[in-house]
Amino acid sequence: MTSHAADSSSQTSLVPLDRIERMILFVRRQKVMLDRDLAELYGVGNKGP
Secondary structure, X not given: OOOXXXXXXXXXXXXXXXXXXXXXXXXXXEEEOOHHHHXXXXXXXXXXX
């Protein structure tokens, strides 16, 4: 039986760390990411306008 981690690692490519860091925002001392940015990273759509 293969693990989920092994399955996903063979299908994903690495995203440059600086690209991810640019998407992180600070709101009330918390690190957050917008859903549109997460959707872009994962290559899926979001339900936003």
